[in-house]
Every structure is written in C-alpha cells, then in structure tokens.
Amino acid sequence: MPLPEMENSLKFAQCSISNPTRINERGNCLNQLNNLTISQAHRLLRNHEISSVELARIFLERVEKAEDHVQALVTRTADLALKQAAKADERIAKGDIEPLTGIPGIIKDAICTKGVRTTCSSKMLENFIPPYDATVIERLQKAGMVMLGKANMDEFAMGSSTEGSAFFPTRNPWDLSRVPGGSSGGSAASVAAGEAMYSLGSDTGGSIRLPASFCNLVGLKPTYGRVSRYGLVAFASSLDQIGPLARTVTDAALVFSTIAGYDERDSTSVNREVDNSTSCLNGDIRGMKIGVPREYFVEDMQPGVKKAIESAISKLEELGAIVDRSASLPSTPYALAVYYILAPSEASANLSRYDGVRYGYTYPDSENMWEVMEKTRELGFGPEVKRRIMLGTYALSAGYYDAYYLKAQKVRTIISREFSAAFEKYDALVSPTAPCTAYKLGEKLNDPMQMYLTDVCTLPINIAGIPAISIPAGFSEGLPVGLQIMAKPFNENTLFRIGYAYEQATDFHKQKPTLPE
Amino acid sequence: MKLIREEVIHIAQLARIGLTEAEIDEFPRQLSNILENFDVLDQVDTTDVPPTTQSNSLHTVIKDDLVKPSLEREDALANAPSRDGEFFKIRPVLDK
Numbered sequence: 001m002p003l004p005e006m007e008n009s010l011k012f013a014q015c016s017i018s019n020p021t022r023i024n025e026r027g028n029c030l031n032q033l034n035n036l037t038i039s040q041a042h043r044l045l046r047n048h049e050i051s052s053v054e055l056a057r058i059f060l061e062r063v064e065k066a067e068d069h070v071q072a073l074v075t076r077t078a079d080l081a082l083k084q085a086a087k088a089d090e091r092i093a094k095g096d097i098e099p100l101t102g103i104p105g106i107i108k109d110a111i112c113t114k115g116v117r118t119t120c121s122s123k124m125l126e127n128f129i130p131p132y133d134a135t136v137i138e139r140l141q142k143a144g145m146v147m148l149g150k151a152n153m154d155e156f157a158m159g160s161s162t163e164g165s166a167f168f169p170t171r172n173p174w175d176l177s178r179v180p181g182g183s184s185g186g187s188a189a190s191v192a193a194g195e196a197m198y199s200l201g202s203d204t205g206g207s208i209r210l211p212a213s214f215c216n217l218v219g220l221k222p223t224y225g226r227v228s229r230y231g232l233v234a235f236a237s238s239l240d241q242i243g244p245l246a247r248t249v250t251d252a253a254l255v256f257s258t259i260a261g262y263d264e265r266d267s268t269s270v271n272r273e274v275d276n277s278t279s280c281l282n283g284d285i286r287g288m289k290i291g292v293p294r295e296y297f298v299e300d301m302q303p304g305v306k307k308a309i310e311s312a313i314s315k316l317e318e319l320g321a322i323v324d325r326s327a328s329l330p331s332t333p334y335a336l337a338v339y340y341i342l343a344p345s346e347a348s349a350n351l352s353r354y355d356g357v358r359y360g361y362t363y364p365d366s367e368n369m370w371e372v373m374e375k376t377r378e379l380g381f382g383p384e385v386k387r388r389i390m391l392g393t394y395a396l397s398a399g400y401y402d403a404y405y406l407k408a409q410k411v412r413t414i415i416s417r418e419f420s421a422a423f424e425k426y427d428a429l430v431s432p433t434a435p436c437t438a439y440k441l442g443e444k445l446n447d448p449m450q451m452y453l454t455d456v457c458t459l460p461i462n463i464a465g466i467p468a469i470s471i472p473a474g475f476s477e478g479l480p481v482g483l484q485i486m487a488k489p490f491n492e493n494t495l496f497r498i499g500y501a502y503e504q505a506t507d508f509h510k511q512k513p514t515l516p517e
Numbered sequence: 518m519k520l521i522r523e524e525v526i527h528i529a530q531l532a533r534i535g536l537t538e539a540e541i542d543e544f545p546r547q548l549s550n551i552l553e554n555f556d557v558l559d560q561v562d563t564t565d566v567p568p569t570t571q572s573n574s575l576h577t578v579i580k581d582d583l584v585k586p587s588l589e590r591e592d593a594l595a596n597a598p599s600r601d602g603e604f605f606k607i608r609p610v611l612d613k
Contacts, residue, residue, distance in 0.1 A: 131592035225573040238571035267578040268571060337555045348532060355533075357607050359596030369608040370533070378535025386534060390525070390548060393532040404555065409568030411561050416569060449550055465572025489573070 034062050034194035035512060038103050038251040041197060045092055045102050052092065052102030056085035056146050059104040063148055063195045069515050072170050072180075072190035073149040074109045075117050081148045088144045099254045101144030106190045106199040109150040110157055111242065112231040113137055116147075120233045121165035122155045124360045124380035134231020135266070136200060136242050136259040143258045148196050151186030155382045156351065157207055157235045159183050160454045163445055164384045171441070172214060173513040174479055178438040181211030181454075187245050188215040192513060198246040198255050202232055204239045205339050206434075206458025209470035212245050213433035213482025216472045216511060218252040218499065219245045221458075223489045224465035225270035227256075228263030236346035237268075239339075239462040248509055249471060249499040253277040256492060272490060280497040283504045286320030289426045290498070291327030296431035296457050304476025309432045312473040312483045312502065316430070319501050327429065329418045334411050335460040340452060341395050341408035342463075347385075348392025354380060387448060416464040423488045428498055431457050433470040433482030461486055469495040472508040480508075518552040520545050 033055070036044075044050045060078050067073060081104065088102035107113060110120050112130035114137075119125045133141070140147075154164030162170040162185025170185045172178040173193040180189040184201025188211030191199050201208040203221040212219025220243040227242045234240065244255035257278070262271040292313060297306065317323045356362030356376035363375035381389070395404035422429060434454055444450045461468040466489055473483035483502070487494040503509055520528075525544045529536050536544065590603055599606040 128596055131588055131595060223573075224571065225575070264580060268573065268575060270573055270575065331561070334557060334561055337558050340551060341555060341558075352532075356598060357605055360598070362598035367608050369610055372608055373533050374535040377533060378537065381534070383540065386536065386540065387544065387547065387551075389532050389534055390528050390544060391551060394520070394524075394528050394548070394552075397528070397531060406568055407558050407561075407563060409570060410563035410566045411558055412569040413566050414561065414563070416572060448547055449554065452551075463572075 033058050036197065037248050038099065038197050038246065038254055041103055042097070042099055046097050048092070052085040052088040052146060053082060055102060056081050056104055056148070059148060059196060066173070066193040066195050066515055069176055070171050070173055070189045070193045070195075071168050072152055072186040072193065072195065073106070074119055074121060074152050074167060074186065075150040077116055077147055077149050080116065081146050084146045088146060091144055098143045100140065100258055102146060103144075103198070104146045104148050104196045105140065106149050106151050106187060106196040107137070107147055108153055108184050108187045108199065108201045110153060110202050110233045111136060111200060112233070113147070113150065116150065118150065118233070120156050121153045121167055122381065122385070123166045124354050125233075126166075126361065128359055130231070132231065135228035135263045137231065139259050149190075151184070151190055151199060153186055154183035154384070156233065156347070156385050157183040157202055157204055158347070158384050158388050160206070160210055160451050161444065162186060162211075163441060164382060166382050169441055172438045173515060174215065175438065178440055178479070179214070181214035181438060183207040184245065185211050188212055188217055188219070191215070191217055191245055191247065193515060194512070198244055198251055200242055200255070200259070201245050202240055202242050203462065204236050204343060205462050206455040208243045208245060209433050209458050209468060209482065209484060210455065212470040214438040214480060216480035216508065216513075217245050217247060218249050218469065218471050218509070219243065220252050220256055220469045220492070220495070221461060221467060222256060222260060222492055223467040224462075225268050226274075226467070226490065226492070227260050228266040228269050230263055230265040234350040236343040237350060238346060239343060241462075249469075249496055249503050250278065250281055252469070253281065253496045270490075275493055277493055277496055280493040281500040282497070283501045285316065285498055285501045288321045288428065288498065290316055290321045290323050291422055291426035291429045292323065292325045293327045293329045293332065293422070293429055293431060294325070295329055295332035298435050298456055301432065301435040302437065302476060305432050305435060305437060305481050308474035308476055308481040309483060313430060315502060315505055316498070319505055321498070324426065327422060327426065329415075329422060329460070331411065331415050331418055332460055335415055335463055336452065336456055338408045338411050338415065338463055339455075339459040340391070341404050342412065344388040344392035345395045345405050346392070348389045348396065351385070351389055356380075384448070412463050415460055419464045419466055427487070428494050429486040431484045431486070433457060433484040437476050437479035437481060457484060465489060467492045467495060469499055471499045471502060472511075473502075474508055475511070518556070519549045520552065
C-alpha cells in the first residue's frame, strides 16, 4: 500500500540518525525519535537511515524510563521485540517492507499472544499463556510487527479508568494524578508516553475512544465485523471490536488496514473488501454533510469540553463541510440502560468459562467441586467483574428476561434505526468523545454509576455497530479533549478523511505530555 | 427495581460465584442503584419492534465440514490447573 506524502518534520536529520552512538549522545534527538509517527519511521527504515533493532532499543529504553511513572504495561517483552526487530531488518535488507514492518507496537492484554502471558489484567488469567495467536496478531506479525509489551486494562475490559486492573492502576502521562481512561488505558498511556508508535485496544462501549480522548491520541472503533475477534478474550461478543490507537489519523489508518478483513474463525466477521484507507487522506472535506446530534451535549458536560468541541465543529465548517447543528438521535438517552443490560448479560455468559478446570486460576483448598468453582470465581474476579456477572445473571434469569434483556434488544433496534436514518442525511456525525476530561484516580471508583456515565457518548456506537474515531481536538485546563466522528457501517474511510483534514488544519495532535525525568 | 440481600445471594448462586461479606453488604445498594437507571426503558414503545442480537446482518454462518489441524493435545492441556495424563482433572462431581 502506498504511503501518503508525509509532512517533512524530521528536524533531527542533523543528529545523524544513521549513527546510533550519536543518537544516544543527544537526548533531544532521542526524544524526537520517540515522537516519530509510523509514516516517518517507515521512511527512515526504508531508506536504511535507522534499523528496526536500533528503533526497538530506543523504544525499550523509553519504556524503562516512562514505566516508572505511567505503569502502562503488565508484561514487557524486550527479548521478543529484539528478535522480531532483527527479523524485520532481514526483510528490509531484501527490500521487503510494509508500512508496519519493524515498527514498535504494544498490545492490550485482552488479545491472545502465543507463548506470551495474556492476563486481561485479572487474577483469573494471571498465569495464562495462550497456545495460539489472535488473528490480529497473526496479521501484524505477517506485516513485521515488533511487540514491546502487553498493556494494562480494566479487568476483562470492564471499566472506564484502568483502575479496575487487578494488578495496578495506569496513570495518565498528561497528569500522573489522573486516570488514562479505560478500559484500554495501558494501550493509550503507553503511546502517549512515547513507549510505542501504536497500540491495539478493544472497544465494547468506548474502551478505545475514551482513553484516546483522555490521552490526546487517535483511537478507532471499527465497524462490528470488520476486524476479527478471534483470540480477543470475550467480554460482550455482540459489541466487542479490536482497533488501533496512534498519534495521527494516518497511523491509525495504517494499523487498521493491516488488521482488518474477513476471518472465517470469527463467525461475525464480514466478508467485504477493505478499501485502501490512505487514499482518502487528501484533506478535502468540502461539501461533506456533517450532523451534530444535540443529545450528545449532555447536561453535565464540562464547559471546557463543550468549548473545545464547538470550535472543532466550526473548524470543520471552515474547511468546507456543511454542518447541521440540529441533528437528532432522540433515543440516545436510552443507550446507557440498553448497554448496561446487554453487555453484562453477554459477559455473564462469556465468563462462565472461568470455572477453574481448563485454564486460569483454580481454588486449591477444597475437594468439593461446587465449592472449588465458587471460590475460584470469588477469588479470581475483582469487584466490577462480579457486579457485571451479577447484573447479567439477574437480567437473564427467569421472570426478568423479557423485562430487561429482550426489552433492551428491542430498544437496540430503535437506536440502530435512528443512526441509519441520520446517515441518509449526513455523511458523518460528530460529538464529544466524553463529557469530561481525565479525572483524578479514585474519584469515581466507589460509584459505579458515575463511572458508567463517562461512556455516555461512546456506548450508542457499539449498540449500533457503526464505526467511530476519537481525534485530538484541543485542551481544557491542560487536559486533552477528544472529538468523536461517526459514520455508516464499513465507512471507516469517511472517518479517516474528516479526521485527517481536521488534523492537517490543527496542531493539537502534535502536543506531547512531559514526564518527570 | 430494588434488590435485597437474599436476592443477591440467590443470583450469586445462579452464577456460581462466591461473594465476600463486604460484597454481600454492598451489592444490594449498588446493583439496585444501577437497576433503577434501567427503568427509563419502560418509556420506550417497542410494540412490533424486533430485537437486535448483533448489529450486522449475518445469520447462521456455516463452513465446509473439513478436517483441519487443530491445537495439539499438549498445547490444549498446557494451562490445565490439574491433569491426569491426557485428561483435565476435576474434583468428584458425584458423592461417593
């Protein structure tokens, strides 16, 4: 796939990047290498100005430093990374290079990696070593991936702050006293801290887009069925999708193009061509019709977020888009209830597999099978996972199924129909990604309902199965704000096109957090 | 909808999930608080609206019935907490 023309911002050319010793002598040069985009690093690799092993070493060093502050990784895979980088260099030497060949990435710990511990940030899977790779990992490996580590997350992807990890909370590089968002918080914090050029996350109700918004990154939730879920530890199977987090729209599009496409091992995978994602990156959105659904501007939205989003919308208008500020998706207020019935119901069924028999934690001190099972699940799962299993079990239990589960599935139909109707009128919809910026660690931890409300703008997208992207759209009191763009199913390219045009016209995505030395 | 302590204990039994004393104390309030937020769905008229189970229109996906290599037995058993030869080992299901 051809890469688009890149902005020529490689100001460290004078640092003699072909000489790694000199790179190490020059701290500022090193910092700039950590801020490379995938497209920029690809050009350096292709021109043999740097090797993949050198790149991997620079990033591993950054991981060492940044992890003291950020704690984004559950597992570091330095040896594997160097091995993969050496392999990438062999390929590149033969002139065989793809956009992601030799590029350092980080993978959410919900995605199975053969031979590398995959914990889902749960005690239940603390020592689980998958015997197979997820499809997305196979595809990245084929493209020449260099994996630096596995990213922390809310346990089993249930949460919005990454405080739900059974191991430790991850911190937001923009303010270490704040959460990075969740559940893909480690995936976001690591890329924001310069530990990798991209990461994979998973998004069931906003788990890629919310942390992207809190950490000033681009985060894409692809159309349901676009990216194979084979090897993704299941949370809510009708809502889950894997997607990329990166610093620019172009980078997110490159990762998306690599992982997307039909896979017969996921029966919800759609057999449909993935269009060339970079061809739409031309900066031209003149005449595009964009709706702003008013229901997404919820009452208790932070004024700073509202201001940033309003100026982002004006910017799209300046760029020639035809914006309608009175678009409406009237059933939006029901999405939260629909989601918190459907997702826990599916989770309660999916997580029944953790019974202490085939893999995962097992309670050792009993000879009674039922006691072993109950104790395994009592000690293996954290409080939020238990709450959701309880909610889901209740919603699916005799006497309540129709009132909760079936009712929610019917309202799901109504929400989806409203999106379809909106996309008859508009090419895309835009909204804030979240009503707030990153909050303090502990702030919402004891009130599950408050935590759920941070996902109010992202949940409807998973319910309808459409694609959506969050892009950097400014700051409120020094903290990043994300703009969410939504499009018709399988129209990821529309998201890239608008996102890229906006990115070219602004420099929010170029702002980087500063970590303590 | 309000959940009382006894219901919480009953649901936990259905889910085969042990709860700590603290959770048994906390969950009735927390879960009731969440369930109350579900009542808004009563306002939505869903007469003649079919349910959506997942959002793309795929149904009953079938594959050709071909014999293909699958996980090696040792790989499949590698994470077993307890095994006996080529079997997963569990505690007795039936009383002696």
